[in-house]
Amino acid sequence: MNKRQARLFAIASTLVASVALLGLTLDSHRQFGKLTNADKITPQVTRGKDVWHKNNCINCHTLFGEGAYYAPDLTKITKLRGANYLTAYLRDPSKFYDEARHRRLMPRQDLSEGDIGDLIAFLDWVSNVDNQNWPPRPILVTGATFPGTDQAGAQAGAPPAARPAGGGDDPIALGERVFRSATPACAACHSIAPGVNMAGPSLAGLAGRTAQLFAAGGYRGKAADLAGYIRESVREPSAHLVPGPMYSADGVSFMPTTYAKDLTPQQIDQLAAYLSSLK
Template sequence: MNNRQARLFAIAATGVATLVFIGLTVDSHRQFPKLTNADTITAEVKHGMDVWHKYNCINCHTLFGEGAYYAPDLTKITQHRGEPYLKAYMRDPSKFYDEKIHRRLMPKQDLAEDEISDLIAFLDWVSKVDNQGWPPRPILVTGSFVPGADTLKTGGEQRSDLPPGARPVDSGDDERALGEQVFRGAVPACNACHSTAPGADMAGPTLAGVATRAAAIVASPDYQGQAQDARGYIRESIVSPSAHIVPGAMYSADGTSFMPTGYDGSLTDEQIDQLTAYLETLK
């Protein structure tokens, strides 16, 4: 190839690459309204984005994997934490950890109530954007991640009957073993908020000894739920977390538990039974 041919080849290749780039850009902009659910962008969502920038949240947190990496990625935070929890946390983060032990993790920003509500609306909109799998391993608040359900295989076949993130299990596994997989694989994952180590409270209380505490709560005259025994109370706490609020605990506000609702819809009755059976072993 002589100089003239090389020059023509370079010009042609640049032209083709430019056309491809322009085409992809135009196609991306064509899809943006659908991918971002643009029709759900309300005045509250727009104000929430302004709040996000006003308080420089991106200096510590990331959205869609972009931002600082000092604090958790918040792309899916409203799917991992309910609104009552997020509101209480934003009002005063220090109530959720001991600064003398853990140092200051999240500054108190003194946000107004409308700023808190609109920021949550913005984050909820962000969580529903079709980001086409990016980041590929969404960071949860505990540093774990939940792969897609389509990655689950057993015997070479796809498994769709387990919650996303649960490992394939053999048919010989007992109910408690299956329940432990539900504990780690439910959406939101139970271990994103709860530890099973004694004294290791996280966004939710440690579940070490939960079966013993459940029996004591049901036997207490202050119990307000419908369960008759420890197993029933554990199941009730999963499907109806606000049925009984433990007095003095920091995991509720205004009579509403911070525990996410909806597990009775995202999990089957069998999976809830398995999860309950596993939690019953934590005495």
């Protein structure tokens, strides 16, 4: 290729790339309304955006990966935590995490109830934007991950007793899949590592703790055994409340109530089999 041919090739390549970029840009703008659910931008959502900026939330958190990386990304936070949890958390973050132990530095913003509701509405709108499943992993508020995590999200570094063996039709292995793939994923709020409490308590040693709960007479639900207790907790999270201000408020559990309709009875049985195996 001589100089003239190289020059023509460069010019043609630039033109083709420019046309492609222009076409993709126009196509993106054509779809923005649908992808961002623009018709769901209510006055409350707009006010919530103003609360977000006024309190400089972006100085610590990210949305769509943009912002500071000091605290977790909040793109899908309403789907992972729910409005009840977020309301209580925003009222007083110190009730959820001990700064000396968890190194949680979220300041108390003294937001009004109206501001809290508006901010949650804004974050809920954000969570429904079609952003190609970003962020790619569940939010883990504390250090609950382990080395060796594979693509399926299985905690390969978790204690051996917490890792189910087998595959195929094994209900324990199928239950672990439900634990990691339900919407929202159970693993986004519960760890299977001893002592690692996130938005929900650690599920390590659940069998032993449940036996102690039944024996102590503090259980308030209707289950008669461990599997029944797990099924009840999934279907009716408020049937028995685990003590602690970070797990419930005003007699209502922060755990989502949607699993009863989103999971089949078979999936709940598989989940019970897996969680029962966490000795």
